[in-house]
Amino acid sequence: MSINLDVWFTPAEYKDEQEQTAVVIDVLRATTSIVMAISNGCQAVIPVAQVEEALAQREVCPDVILGGERGSLLIPGFDLGNSPREYSREVVAGRKVVITTTNGTLALRRAIKAKTVIAASFVNAGAVCRFLRQTSGGGGLLCAGTKGRFSLEDALCAGLIASRLSDVAAMSDTALAAAAMYQGAQAHLREIVESSSHARHLAAVGFAADIAFCLTHDVVDVVPILADGVLKAMPG
Amino acid sequence: MSINLDVWFTPAEYKDEQEQTAVVIDVLRATTSIVMAISNGCQAVIPVAQVEEALAQREVCPDVILGGERGSLLIPGFDLGNSPREYSREVVAGRKVVITTTNGTLALRRAIKAKTVIAASFVNAGAVCRFLRQTSGGGGLLCAGTKGRFSLEDALCAGLIASRLSDVAAMSDTALAAAAMYQGAQAHLREIVESSSHARHLAAVGFAADIAFCLTHDVVDVVPILADGVLKAMPG
Numbered sequence A, B: 001m002s003i004n005l006d007v008w009f010t011p012a013e014y015k016d017e018q019e020q021t022a023v024v025i026d027v028l029r030a031t032t033s034i035v036m037a038i039s040n041g042c043q044a045v046i047p048v049a050q051v052e053e054a055l056a057q058r059e060v061c062p063d064v065i066l067g068g069e070r071g072s073l074l075i076p077g078f079d080l081g082n083s084p085r086e087y088s089r090e091v092v093a094g095r096k097v098v099i100t101t102t103n104g105t106l107a108l109r110r111a112i113k114a115k116t117v118i119a120a121s122f123v124n125a126g127a128v129c130r131f132l133r134q135t136s137g138g139g140g141l142l143c144a145g146t147k148g149r150f151s152l153e154d155a156l157c158a159g160l161i162a163s164r165l166s167d168v169a170a171m172s173d174t175a176l177a178a179a180a181m182y183q184g185a186q187a188h189l190r191e192i193v194e195s196s197s198h199a200r201h202l203a204a205v206g207f208a209a210d211i212a213f214c215l216t217h218d219v220v221d222v223v224p225i226l227a228d229g230v231l232k233a234m235p236g
Helices: A030-039 A051-060 A104-110 A122-133 A152-164 A173-194 A197-204 A208-214 B030-039 B051-060 B104-110 B122-133 B152-164 B173-194 B197-204 B208-214
Strands: A003-008 A021-025 A044-047 A065-068 A096-100 A116-120 A139-143 A169-171 A224-227 A230-233 B003-008 B021-025 B044-047 B065-068 B096-100 B116-120 B139-143 B169-171 B224-227 B230-233
Touching (some): A003 A122, A003 A152, A021 A122, A021 A152, A030 A044, A030 A065, A030 A096, A030 A122, A030 A230, A051 A096, A116 A122, A122 A152, A152 B173, A173 A197, A173 A208, A173 B152, A173 B173, B003 B122, B003 B173, B021 B104, B021 B122, B021 B152, B030 B096, B030 B104, B030 B224, B116 B122, B152 B197, B173 B208, B197 B208
Parallel strands (some): A003 A139, A021 A116, A021 A139, B003 B139, B021 B116, B044 B096, B065 B096
Antiparallel strands (some): A116 A224, A224 A230, B044 B230, B224 B230
């Protein structure tokens, strides 16, 4: 056993563990979009809580791209919504993105006191596991949830990461639970996630295609790391 | 779909749903002991929060048996601990038991406003499922947890019940998660539960044998139902 692994199913449960790496997970869709943006050459992603903060950042620095959602939809005056497919290389390479979402950006802020804060989703799960294998002090997988409530897809992503680390991790009850959940769901992952409340809402407002994309495992190799309020690609 | 099914992983998350049947689950060991006591002819189980309440009840009614635990151990002055194997027919038939435990009796009290409150564990899961299939208004599976925290064995028992009702239930995200968790864990259920924090504690204080017993599925057919503060066998 080389690392302790814990999972928090909702941000409210999260206890600051300053010696840990906090792994923030918001599969549908914030951390998937953040990972894809960074992977596509975005210089920095700045998560902010409020729409007004994002608009103010553009006042200061007119070159930034504004992205995010409220009620899953594009915010008036913003450039991009919260669909990971919008954060293409053509759009984000070399640019800075200010992003505000309902759950993911709040969870990132909640984790801010951890030794290291990284963003994870299915698309970069393999890279996150490689990072955690080399970390000291353990990892805490923080599910963003949906409006404070348990979110199935985030718990399943935590479960994928926990499953893959079971050979080296001393797992908490919630980590054991998440790993079992992933193992029980993996053969029908998309079908199960599509029956979740958040996925049904996304499909209803026209984002069904995002769900399949957000569940794709190990698409990219980047690990976005949060430092001084800004997410960038992990150096190395 | 005939019933709505929800799962609360901790009592703190539980929202009163007065139209629902609340199914209180404390596998290790309170609801397993309660189910076994009722199955063995115990006339009534009275759950109380405090040791002093239990002692006071015996002052009023010297004939009652006092059972329960603090720190998993027998409470000084009590007749029985919290091991389901203690609640045998020889000991409890025709008697009333006042019980106080760290998690299970608190969860029963938390659920008290629900239309119907029943006690469940692996040992009576089949009977609970049969009851829920006939209920109207849906079911909420309330995991007692351990000192307010997520408890693996309770979530897995909720998952067993949710799995078995998947043909008739409209499931919440947590119900889907619990069902997937059970499906992922069932082939190694005992091994996984034995690595949980509560099970390791129980084994350390001499109750390893209880764990195997508490995970046995469908041992008895009774459904304890709470009415006017007292658990009795469901009539019928």
